[in-house]
Amino acid sequence: MASATARTSVSKKHIQFIAFQVTLIGTVFCGNVLIWPTEASHWLNVKSIIQELIRREHNVTILVSNASLFITPHAETAERFEVYTVPFGRNYIDSLIREIVNLWMYNRPTALTFWQFYKELGKLISKANEMTRQLCDSVLGSRDLMARLQRDKYDVLLADPVTIGGDLVALKLGIPFVYSLRFTPASTVERHCGKMPSPPSYAPAALSELTDKLSFGERMKNIVSYLLQDYVFQSYWGEWDSYYSDILAATSELQEKMSFLERTENLLLYLIHDLLQLLIWKEWDSYYSSILASDAVQSDDGKVWLESPLKHL
DSSP states (O other), X not given: OHHHHHHHHHHHHHHHHHHHHHHHHHHHSOOEEEEEOOSTHHHHHHHHHHHHHHHTTOEEEEEEETTOSSOOOOTTSSSEEEEEOOSSOHHHHHHHHHHHHHHHHHOOOOTTTHHHHHHHHHHHHHHHHHHHHHHHHHHHTOHHHHHHHHHTTOSEEEEOTTXXXXXXXXXXXXXXXXXXXXXXXXXXXXXXXXXXXXXTTTSOOTTSOXXXXXXXXXXXXXXXXXXXXXXXXXXXXXXXXXXHHHHHTSOOTTTTSOOHHHHHHHHHHHXXXXXXXXXXXXXXXXXXXXXXXXXXXXXXXXXXEOOOTTTTO
C-alpha cells in the first residue's frame, strides 16, 4: 500500500513537471517579426536573415510594394507578405537602380571630377528620396494597413536603413526596430544619432579604405572623409527632418541631433587638437624608439616596457 502511494506521488510530480515545461513553451516558442526591406542586393542580405528566422520558427511578415523588382510574394511560402500600392511602376525602380550603379561603377570621382560626381549623385538621391517618401506615404497613410499591423502585434521590426522609413513604421506601431546594416558611410548616423565616439585621428571612416594605423597624410584624408560624409548626409537626407516631424507630430529624432554647423565646428576642434598633438609630441617618437629598440623590451628587474602610445601618432 505504501509502495503504491509512493508511485502515485512520483507520478503526480512528473505530470506537474511536464505541465510546467509545457507552459513555458508558449513564451519562448516564436515571435512576430515585421520586415522593412530594400531592393536589389540589399534584399539578398535581409533574405538570408529571414530564412534563419523562419528556421527558428519565428513568424515573419514582409512589407512589400506592388512595384517591387526583387521581392515576389508567394502564398505557399513560410513568410507572409503585406502588399501595398504605390504610384509608380517597376520600370521606374529599375531605371533608378541602373543609373546609380552606372554612376558608381563607371564614373568614380577623381580630383578633377569630384564635385561633378557628387552633383550627379545628389540628383539620383533626390529621385530616390522622392520614391521613398511615396513608399512611406503608402504605408503610413493607409489606415487599413496600419490597423492590420497593429492587430498582428509584432514584437520587432527589422529594417534596411537604405530605404528610409522603417523606424517611422516601428515608432507608429510602438515596437522596437533593428537595422540590418552594420554601419553607414563614415559612420555618420552612428556618430550623430548613436553618439558613437569616433575621433577622426584614430578611428578610420567606414568605406574610406583606411586602417587603424594612420600616417599623418592618412589622418588628413580621414578627417576630410568625415567632413565630406557629414556634408553629404546633411545635403541629401536633411530634408527628412520635416517629414519625420509631420508624421510623428513632434520634433523628429533627426532634428534633435547636432546641426550641420555644430558638427563641422566639432570636427574642426578635433582637427586643431590633432595638429597640435602631432606638432608638439611628434619628436618623442624617435626618442621612444631609441630607448625601447623594439615593441617590448625586458629590463634588468624583469619588468616589460610596452611600446610607446605615441608611436602611431
